[in-house]
Amino acid sequence: MELMKSENIVQDRQPQPQEEEEIMQQEEEEEQRFHVLAVDDSVIDRKLLEKLLKASSYQVTCVESGEKALEYLGLLHHSSPASSSSQHHHQGSSWKDVPVVVMSSENVPSRISMCLEGGAEEFMLKPLQLSDLHKIQAHLLKSLPHS
Numbered sequence: 001m002e003l004m005k006s007e008n009i010v011q012d013r014q015p016q017p018q019e020e021e022e023i024m025q026q027e028e029e030e031e032q033r034f035h036v037l038a039v040d041d042s043v044i045d046r047k048l049l050e051k052l053l054k055a056s057s058y059q060v061t062c063v064e065s066g067e068k069a070l071e072y073l074g075l076l077h078h079s080s081p082a083s084s085s086s087q088h089h090h091q092g093s094s095w096k097d098v099p100v101v102v103m104s105s106e107n108v109p110s111r112i113s114m115c116l117e118g119g120a121e122e123f124m125l126k127p128l129q130l131s132d133l134h135k136i137q138a139h140l141l142k143s144l145p146h147s
Contacts, residue, residue: 034140035059039069040103049103049128056133099139103128 036058040046046062053060063069102115105126112123121139124132 033057033059034137035061036136037069037072038062039064039066041065045126052128052130052133055130056137097143099143101136101139 036053038046038049038053038060040049040062041064043064046064050060050062061072063072099121100119101122101124102120103124103126104111107125115123121142122135124135
């Protein structure tokens with residue numbers, strides 16, 4: 001009889017303050033992981049990018065088009081019958097601080113300049129390597145609110 005009581009005590013044990021602190025820290029770390037929206041029309045490139053980003057502990061959402069990305073971000077005007085990326089509207093300036101990194105296999109200086117002048121933080125050439133992800137990390141860190 002005494003043995004059963006001690007088993008119940010073990011099962012009903014509340015987490016100790018140190019354990020609670022560790023759990024809270026893990027939850028905070030999970031929330032603070034950067035979430036990357038990866039857009040690529042190539043399934044192979046999209047899967048490779050997803051794998052690289054996940055290996056670097058990013059949360060990743062992959063879509064196949066700019067239109068899908070805008071839809072995901074809530075920037076596409078849903079009431080139009082044939083929505084296109086040119087018909088999107090920004091809801092205030094809530095996305096102005098979201099860093100954009102363009103990745104392309106086209107090494108065309110005029111296109112690179114156009115992307116950077118258009119607001120992209122970085123232009124990276126494909127195929128992307130795991131070692132390239134430190135550039136993305138730097139831009140994501142700059143986007144964090146300063147306390």
